[in-house]
Amino acid sequence: MSAPSSGEAIDPTTLTVGVLGGTGNQGKGLALRWAAAGIRVIVGSRAAERAENSAQEYRDATGVDHIIGGHNAHCATEADVVLAAVPWESHAETLTGLREELKGKILIDCVNPIGFDKKGPYPLPVEEGSAAQQAEQLLPETRVTAAFHNVSAVLLSDMSQPQVDCDVLVLGDDREATDVVRALADAIPGVRGVYGGRLRNAYQVECLTANLIAINRRYKVHAGIKITDLD
Structure with a gap:
């Protein structure tokens, strides 16, 4: 099923969502929640066996069977929408290797370039402006978006x-x-x-995750964000 065009009502249960990095914490949480909502999910990993093992774990956790695992290339090829939830260190390499498979697809980049030292979390500089803008440059024929940076993987x-x-x-x-x-x-x-605006504004959203991690550590919570004055 292709992503809806302008003017169509969007029923997410008609979509297949691929999760690159679906064996990691953020990818796992989103895969679980989407599958529980009736959305078909493909868990992607560099190792197909690892992906299928995680998919079995997620099927057991949700009680649904529309979660499968596979190699990253299979995940990107078969999905309508693809989430990049990979470590920042492998972000560029992973996406570059999937350029053909991601042509024409919607990519959701949720990668946060963050470092840690004895003072705590801090945002890393990104030459292209943000992780999402790096993805945009690497994947010129892909519909790149940025989202899900500030949601607690623990709660998901x-x-x-x-x-x-x-x-x-x-x-x-x-x-x-x-x-x-x-x-x-x-x-x-x-x-x-x-x-939340154009892709050029993704960096501050990515950076905000460092603040949320600091809040979570200080107050022993799983903080997120809420936007006021919206219906």
């Missing part, structure tokens, strides 16, 4: 929590693509997708 993965109470800022230059991504955010109970 805890299926005993019926809702995840936060907003998700969705950034991108392709309005149809950002509408699809907002619908995927809305599919998670308690989450609201909010258009």
Whole structure:
């Protein structure tokens, strides 16, 4: 199923979502929540066996069978929308290796370039401006968006929590693509997708995760963000 075009109602359950880095914490949490919402999910990894092992774990956790695992290339090829939830250190290499498979697809980049030292988390400089802008440069024929940076992986993965109470800022230059991504955010109970501007504004959203990590460590919580004065 292709992503809807302008003017069509967006039903996220008609989409297949691939999760690159689906064996990591953020990818796991989003894969679980989307699958529980009735969305077909493909877990991607460099090792197909590892991906399928994770998919089996997620099927057991959600009680649904529309989660499969496979190599990253299979994940990118078969999905309508692809989430990049890979470590920053392998971001460029992973996406470059999937340039052909990601042509024409909507890519959601949720990678946070963050470092840690004895003072705590801090944002890393990115030559292209942001991780999302790096993806845009590496994938000129892909519809790149940025979202899901500031959602707690712990809360997403805890299926005993019926809702995840936060907003998700969705950034991108392709309005149809950002509408699809907002619908995927809305599919998670308690989450609201909010258009947050052009892709050039992704860096500060990526950096905000360092602040949230510091808050979480200080107050022993799993903080997210909420945008006020919206219906």
